[in-house]
Structures are given as structure tokens and as C-alpha cells.
Amino acid sequence: MSGHTIDPSLYRPRDVVPVRRALIAVSDKRGLVELATELVAAGVELVSTGGTGKAIADAGLPVTQVAEVTGYPEHLDGRVRTLHPAVHSGLLADLRLEHHETQLAELDIKPYELVVVNLYPFAETVASGAGEAEVVEQIDIGGPAMVRASAKNHANVAVVVSPDRYPEVAAAVTAGGTTLAQRQVLAREAFRHTASYDVAVASWIGSVVAPDQPAEESPFPAWVGGTWSKDADLRYGENSHQQAALFTSNGGRPGIAQAVQLHGKEMSYNNYVDADAAVRSAFDFDEPAVAIIKHANPCGIAVASAGASDPIADAHRRAHECDPVSAFGGVIAANRTVTLEMAETVSGIFTEVLIAPAFDAEALELLTKKKNIRLLTLPEGFEATTVELKQISGGMLLQQADQHFAPASEWTLAAGEPADEATLADLEFAWRACRAVKSNAILLASGGASVGVGMGQVNRVDSCKLAVERAGDRATGSVAASDAFFPFADGLQILLDGGVRAVVQPGGSVRDDEVVEAAKAAGVTMYFTGERHFFH
Numbered sequence: 001m002s003g004h005t006i007d008p009s010l011y012r013p014r015d016v017v018p019v020r021r022a023l024i025a026v027s028d029k030r031g032l033v034e035l036a037t038e039l040v041a042a043g044v045e046l047v048s049t050g051g052t053g054k055a056i057a058d059a060g061l062p063v064t065q066v067a068e069v070t071g072y073p074e075h076l077d078g079r080v081r082t083l084h085p086a087v088h089s090g091l092l093a094d095l096r097l098e099h100h101e102t103q104l105a106e107l108d109i110k111p112y113e114l115v116v117v118n119l120y121p122f123a124e125t126v127a128s129g130a131g132e133a134e135v136v137e138q139i140d141i142g143g144p145a146m147v148r149a150s151a152k153n154h155a156n157v158a159v160v161v162s163p164d165r166y167p168e169v170a171a172a173v174t175a176g177g178t179t180l181a182q183r184q185v186l187a188r189e190a191f192r193h194t195a196s197y198d199v200a201v202a203s204w205i206g207s208v209v210a211p212d213q214p215a216e217e218s219p220f221p222a223w224v225g226g227t228w229s230k231d232a233d234l235r236y237g238e239n240s241h242q243q244a245a246l247f248t249s250n251g252g253r254p255g256i257a258q259a260v261q262l263h264g265k266e267m268s269y270n271n272y273v274d275a276d277a278a279v280r281s282a283f284d285f286d287e288p289a290v291a292i293i294k295h296a297n298p299c300g301i302a303v304a305s306a307g308a309s310d311p312i313a314d315a316h317r318r319a320h321e322c323d324p325v326s327a328f329g330g331v332i333a334a335n336r337t338v339t340l341e342m343a344e345t346v347s348g349i350f351t352e353v354l355i356a357p358a359f360d361a362e363a364l365e366l367l368t369k370k371k372n373i374r375l376l377t378l379p380e381g382f383e384a385t386t387v388e389l390k391q392i393s394g395g396m397l398l399q400q401a402d403q404h405f406a407p408a409s410e411w412t413l414a415a416g417e418p419a420d421e422a423t424l425a426d427l428e429f430a431w432r433a434c435r436a437v438k439s440n441a442i443l444l445a446s447g448g449a450s451v452g453v454g455m456g457q458v459n460r461v462d463s464c465k466l467a468v469e470r471a472g473d474r475a476t477g478s479v480a481a482s483d484a485f486f487p488f489a490d491g492l493q494i495l496l497d498g499g500v501r502a503v504v505q506p507g508g509s510v511r512d513d514e515v516v517e518a519a520k521a522a523g524v525t526m527y528f529t530g531e532r533h534f535f536h
């Protein structure tokens with residue numbers, strides 16, 4: 001049977017509801033005694049579950065244990081405590097309806113006007129690495145039931161799921177009661193809370209207890225849930241006629257969305273997109289590295305040179321030298337603390353955003369003098385994304401992030417002499433750096449720094465032309481990486497004509513022979529990696 005239909009004329013209006021009786025069952029006991037003290041002072045009768053009731057009683061305040069209300073002791077190891085009509089009828093009675101009031105009186109059940117509940121720490125227990133049995137016991141049943149019942153009945157009951165709301169609710173109670181508008185907002189918060197909680201439970205059971213397929217068949221469950229909360233409305237989206245907002249994931253890994261802004265104007269939509277690309281690129285390296293991004297593509301990536309006195313400053317200087325024209329107004333990510341020396345260079349260049357794990361105090365002091373730069377630190381616990389999501393109309397695509405990287409030791413020599421150690425290191429740098437460049441990607445590098453980047457072209461020939469043109473004289477003697485194979489020898493020929501001396505690419509084209517012949521004819525070393533790094 002679906003829900004009852006009630007004649008709308010039967011509802012008696014109810015706005016301010018004075019609070020006489022409150023049900024409190026909280027796992028997180030922060031602020032509990034303060035709240036209980038204010039409620040008791042306002043003449044409210046408190047009913048509580050075991051631990052909550054004990055904490056209130058220990059503070060010397062009067063409280064009734066819920067077992068006295070239900071007539072049943074808390075049993076089955078606490079699985080059944082509040083699941084009883086004496087509780088739930090008191091939460092669900094719609095006192096705008098005369099017959100609900102009558103039925104409640106006939107059953108001798110007293111209504112609640114305030115419910116304060118927070119749930120067992122399910123997500124925290126999962127995160128702690130606890131075993132299945134322990135996690136199962138942290139699936140709160142009675143709590144969500146009370147929260148949902150009270151939120152449904154917000155015409156009569158105020159439901160509080162966060163200690164942040166205690167002061168305002170206590171003030172309302174003391175002032176004579178909660179208003180309908182207040183209860184509506186609390187109900188909204190309550191349903192979002194239980195929805196997020198159930199998504200966490202459903203995700204855990206579908207990934208840990210009963211995966212839809214064995215992990216070797218698919219790491220993706222047949223159902224994916226997630227909830228996000230709005231962190232900020234942004235000034236506009238990609239363009240000024242598009243509205244946009246930043247949402248942070250509830251319970252996901254912290255990333256750019258949780259970055260802490262230390263200085264500068266509000267982050268824009270494009271700033272977030274570029275900061276994400278910058279971090280993706282710079283944090284792909286273990287050694288000190290800097291990436292400079294424009295329109296989601298790197299216009300300079302470098303690692304510190306061996307023996308540099310200030311490695312991160314050195315990496316930045318060399319990343320900037322790749323393409324100073326494009327770096328104007330860029331978004332920079334550094335994978336190490338920003339030093340004063342790096343700050344001195346950055347402060348001379350118009351930069352939109354600089355994001356790093358931290359800033360030295362002198363660096364921060366210098367950079368905060370610049371009005372236009374935004375300075376951000378990455379959140380604690382930041383880790384690169386392992387699963388990527390792309391929205392398409394009617395659905396989304398999920399994929400594992402491109403985290404597999406074949407080192408030089410796994411490559412095959414396809415043409416020319418084996419590269420010496422320094423050249424091999426440069427090729428490995430170029431191969432890694434090019435996977436942060438939108439396809440078709442060609443990246444020329446020298447000494448652990450990009451010197452020419454050809455990105456996002458619809459054919460590889462144009463990417464080769466771009467990379468060589470941007471590198472200018474620096475193309476001569478550089479090494480090149482191509483994110484996917486050369487379908488013909490024409491693109492490679494542009495690199496060879498530009499003076500590139502070693503190339504790394506996946507190989508695998510039906511015309512590999514032609515490509516290899518062109519490299520051999522030019523006396524150039526070429527390695528095949530056997531894997532590609534498309535990035536769209």
C-alpha cells in the first residue's frame with residue numbers, strides 16, 4: 001500500500017512549536033552536556049539512549065532512559081533500542097491532525113518536539129581498516145529511522161543531526177520554540193545526512209562484502225553512489241554567461257576542491273580546472289617538479305637539475321623558460337614547498353594561481369604582496385586521483401587513472417644506438433611529462449625540462465610542428481616523446497629535421513617499419529614503450 005492521502009482541510013496550522021520533550025541519542029557527544037543544560041533550563045524533559053543518557057546524568061542533569069519509555073531493555077547488543085512505537089509514534093504523530101492527537105492520547109504515548117541524533121561512525125570505522133563484523137555493527141539502524149521519521153514530520157518536530165546546530169536550536173527552544181522555517185531547514189539537512197550515510201553503506205557492501213564481479217573481471221561495481229555538498233558559488237563558469245559552483249565530495253579523497261586558499265581573489269571555474277591539471281602533472285614526479293598550465297595543458301614542466309641549490313626554484317625557472325609567452329597568466333603547481341627563491345621568480349611573472357604542499361614564511365610574505373595571484377596549499381592527505389569520471393549525456397564514464405608507467409628498463413630499442421644514461425633519463429622525463437599533455441601530445445625535452453610542447457592537435461604532424469616551432473633552436477639535440485605511435489613517418493620526420501636526437505613512443509603502428517627506417521636514416525635512437533598515454 002502506498003502512503004495515505006489526507007484531506008488537506010484537516011490540517012490545523014502550526015508554526016512555532018514549543019519544545020517540551022526531546023529525544024537525544026548521539027554517538028558524537030561533543031557539545032552534548034552544554035545542549036542538555038540549556039534544554040533542561042528551558043524546562044525540557046530529556047529522553048536518551050544508554051551512553052547519551054549516562055553522559056547527561058553524569059553532568060547532574062535529569063534524564064529518562066529510553067528503556068523506561070519503551071518498556072524494553074536495550075537488547076541484541078544494542079541493535080534494538082529505540083525501534084518501538086512508544087518512540088516512533090511520538091516522532092511521527094502529526095499533531096496538526098486531530099485524530100493523530102487523539103490516537104496518541106489513547107495509546108498513552110507522548111510526542112517529541114525535538115530530536116537530536118548523530119549516527120554511528122560508519123565511514124570512520126571503514127577508514128580505520130576494521131574487519132567486516134566490526135563494520136557491520138557500525139551500520140546504524142535506529143538512528144536513521146529516528147532521523148527520517150522526525151524529518152518527515154518536520155511540521156511538528158525539529159531534528160538536529162549536527163553539533164554545529166546546537167547553539168541555534170537551544171536559543172530557539174529558550175525563546176519559545178522552533179519555527180516551521182527552522183524545522184524545514186533542519187529536515188533538509190537530516191535527509192541529506194541519512195542519504196549520504198546510506199550511500200557509504202551501499203558502496204562498502206558493494207565493494208567489500210559482495211562485489212558484483214570478481215575484481216579481476218571488473219574493479220567497477222554495478223552501482224555507484226556519491227554525494228557532494230556545495231562549497232561555494234563561483235563568480236561564473238567557463239564563460240561569464242554560465243553559472244557555476246564548487247562541490248566537494250562527501251567522504252571522498254581530498255584534492256584540489258579541498259585546497260586551502262591563503263591569498264588572492266576568489267578561485268574561478270577555469271582556475272580550478274587548470275589547478276587540477278597542474279597538480280596532475282607536477283605530482284606525477286617523485287623528484288622536485290613544477291608544471292605551468294594554460295587552458296588545461298602544460299606550457300612548461302621541469303624537474304630540478306642535479307645539485308641545484310634550491311631544487312624547486314630551479315625546477316620552476318626551467319619550466320618557465322620552456323615557453324615564457326604562454327606562461328603569462330599561467331597556473332603553477334609545485335610538488336615541494338615554495339621557497340623564497342622560487343617566490344622571487346614567480347613574483348616577477350603574472351601568475352593566476354600557485355598551488356603547492358606549503359610555502360616558506362618568507363615566500364608567503366613576498367607573494368602576498370601581489371594582489372592578483374591566488375596562493376593555495378593542498379589539503380592534508382592529498383593523493384592523486386585513482387579513478388576518473390567523465391560526464392557524457394545520459395551517463396558517465398569511469399576509468400582507472402593513468403597511473404601505470406613503463407620505466408626505461410622496460411622499453412625496446414627500435415632504432416639507433418642504445419642511449420647513454422643521461423639521454424635515457426631525459427627520455428624517461430619526456431615520456432612521463434607528455435602524459436599530462438592533451439593528445440595528440442609531442443613533448444621535446446632537454447636536461448629534465450620541456451623545451452617545446454605540441455598539444456591537443458587533431459593530427460600528430462601538427463603537434464610535431466608545434467613542438468619544434470616552440471622549441472626553436474632548443475629542438476636541436478633535444479629528445480622527444482610522443483604519447484601514441486606515429487601512424488606515418490611524416491610527423492617523426494619533422495622532429496628529425498628539427499634536430500631531435502632520440503625519441504620515445506609506444507610503437508605498434510602498421511607502418512612502424514617506415515617510422516623506424518626514418519629514425520635509422522637520421523641516425524636517431526628510438527625506443528618503443530609498448531604502451532601509450534592518450535589524455536583527452
Ligand SMILES: NC(=O)c1ncn([C@@H]2O[C@H](COP(=O)(O)O)[C@@H](O)[C@H]2O)c1NC=O
Nearest residue numbers: 027049051052079081082083120141142143
Ligand atoms: N538500535 C537502535 O534502536 C538505536 N537507537 C539509537 N541508536 C544509535 O545509538 C547511538 C547513541 O547511543 P548511546 O547513547 O548509547 O551512545 C546513536 O548514534 C543512535 O543513532 C541505535 N543504534 C543502532 O542502530
